[in-house]
Amino acid sequence: MRALTYTLFLIVCSGSVASADFDVVGGTSTEVPVPFWNDCFWAITSSTDMAFPFSLDAEYPCLVSGLQVAAHHYEYMSGSSAEFSIHVDDGGVPGAEVLSFFTDDIDTRQRAVTMAVADPVLLAPSVQYWIVGSTEQSQVNWNLGDMAFGTAAYKPGADDWVMLEDTNVSAFALIGEAVPEPASLLLMLVGGGVLLRRR
Numbered sequence: 001m002r003a004l005t006y007t008l009f010l011i012v013c014s015g016s017v018a019s020a021d022f023d024v025v026g027g028t029s030t031e032v033p034v035p036f037w038n039d040c041f042w043a044i045t046s047s048t049d050m051a052f053p054f055s056l057d058a059e060y061p062c063l064v065s066g067l068q069v070a071a072h073h074y075e076y077m078s079g080s081s082a083e084f085s086i087h088v089d090d091g092g093v094p095g096a097e098v099l100s101f102f103t104d105d106i107d108t109r110q111r112a113v114t115m116a117v118a119d120p121v122l123l124a125p126s127v128q129y130w131i132v133g134s135t136e137q138s139q140v141n142w143n144l145g146d147m148a149f150g151t152a153a154y155k156p157g158a159d160d161w162v163m164l165e166d167t168n169v170s171a172f173a174l175i176g177e178a179v180p181e182p183a184s185l186l187l188m189l190v191g192g193g194v195l196l197r198r199r
Contacts, residue, residue, distance in 0.1 A: 039110075041071075041141040042152065042170050044082065049134040050142060051087075051094050051153040051161065052169050058125040058178050065120035066175030067101045069133070070143035072110040077138040080106050084115065084172070086123070087130045093153065093161040094130035098123075110143055114175075122179065131172055145171035 044050045056062050064086070073079025081104040087094040101115035123129060130153075133142050148169040153161045 039141075040168075041143045042154075042168070043139050043141055044133045044135050045139045046136050047157050049132055049155045050170065051130045051132040051155070052172075053089065053128050053130050053151050053153075055128050056123055056125045056174075060178045060180050061122045061124050062174070062176050063120045063122050063179050064099060064174050064176040066114060066116040067131075068112045068114050068173040068175065070110065070112050070145075070171040071106050072108055072141050072143070073106055073137075073139060074141070075108050079135060079137050079140040080104055081137060082106060082133060082135040082140045085132050085134075086121070087132055089128040089130060092163075094132050097132075098129075106140055110141075112173075116175070120176065123174075123176075133170070142170040144168045 042050045067084055069084060071082070081102070084101045084103075085097050086099040087097050089095060099117065099121040101117060103113050103115045105113050133140065145168075148171065149166060150169045152164040152167050152169060154164070155161050
């Protein structure tokens with residue numbers, strides 16, 4: 001129980017996250033999660049991962065190419081690197097990984113850290129996914145989102161995921177663009193062709 005209290009250090013307050021081209025349901029968004037409320041975070045450590053469920057509130061699938069998280073580490077603890085990955089839902093817990101981001105740019109400033117991938121992945125709308133934060137270092141402090149409340153989960157070591165309901169959600173933002181379905185795209189192209197002919 002002592003280890004649990006240490007690895008899941010949380011000060012209950014909130015930060016700031018806005019929304020952009022497509023919304024992310026679950027207390028997150030598609031815009032930069034700005035720094036906020038000093039020392040309000042969930043901690044991820046070498047022995048404990050943190051995870052939050054989300055879904056895309058969009059009409060079309062979204063091609064995700066980047067991720068931003070609000071994070072920092074303590075001066076006296078290593079925590080400059082972390083992995084943040086997107087997983088499909090598997091019975092209410094994180095399942096298979098579909099996309100992974102890595103950063104070694106976390107420092108003692110509480111700020112947004114940006115990560116990108118060379119091969120973007122298409123995520124479906126209205127499907128539940130999970131974002132999972134992990135590190136091999138001492139501790140990364142994943143700041144909270146502004147008035148962002150929902151489900152959180154933590155995984156101590158090789159144990160099963162432990163669920164926390166109606167709690168604070170850490171700030172993250174997906175970077176990408178909505179991709180129209182083939183039929184809709186075809187209609188757009190046909191419409192564009194008609195306009196060109198008229199001109």
